[in-house]
Amino acid sequence: MTRRFAQVDVFASSPVAGNPVAVVVDADGLTDDQMAAFARWTNLSETTFLLPPESPGADYRLRIFTPAGELPFAGHPTLGSAHAWLESGGEPAGDQIIQECGVGLVPIRREGNGSDSAGPAPARLAFAAPPLRRSGPVDADLVAEVTAALGLASADVVDAQWVANGPDWMALMLSSGELVVEVEPDMAALGTHEVGIVGAYASGLPGEPEVGFEVRAFAPGQGVAEDPVTGSLNAGIAVWLRRDGRAPASYVAAQGTALDRAGRVHVTDDGTDIWVGGATTTVIAGTVVL
Known part of the structure; x- marks a missing residue:
């Protein structure tokens, strides 16, 4: 089956300077073994799979795999996957994007354009740091x-x-x-x-x-x-x-x-949450057959 796919560079203001994450946008119906096999094949630090949410209040559900196994949470995959979800037409129900993953619900916010010492800075996505386990x-x-x-x-x-x-x-x-x-x-x-x-x-x-x-x-x-x-x-x-x-x-x-x-x-x-953010850029967009 053909599924939408994106490879997103995260935490860098220009492409291929940050950390890439592979995102399968239409992952519904994939088995655990298929997800793990694709993550081993991409051989990136993480590969993610976007799924319909199961928890009330979530905009989507995310599963995160390294080449060695599944993680309950990871940061650059969270931002890169939110980026891919938005680019694929996702619309959050509220002011923030709510991601469901192994650690529960993770809020993600879109931050406005800013500037740094090098000039104008791109808009960023940021997630609220989850509690330490x-x-x-x-x-x-x-x-x-x-x-x-x-x-x-x-x-x-x-x-x-x-x-x-x-x-x-x-x-x-x-x-x-x-x-x-x-x-x-x-x-x-x-x-x-x-x-x-x-x-x-x-x-x-x-x-x-x-x-x-x-x-x-x-x-x-x-x-x-x-x-x-x-x-x-x-x-x-x-x-x-x-x-x-x-x-x-x-x-x-x-x-x-x-x-x-x-x-x-x-x-x-901000006194309530610690927000961790960075720029995100789609470097590869297309489809995969899984």
């Missing part, structure tokens, strides 16, 4: 194991917290954003751990003073050695940083630098 300090022995796998000294790690909101992310705060970019992990030593690292920039990036942090994400157990730009991790980190007073109410995180990407994740805490 797991939080708190990471055990010292596990921190030591992961620190060694990342090729770091213990003095390089300022703090380590669980920030799991879908994937089982642990996040290590390093002493600087520059150090985050320099890390060369041993993927075999990381094993099945899902690890994020974050570091602050003292005065932003050249030409981008608004960039406050550098982020990287490693998930070899999910078939993704390094994810270019990661919404779920950034959401979990934002919840942690805002809770502990380590970040302002609005900031931008860079991710993908080490992979020659230019991901920019915009975080805003």
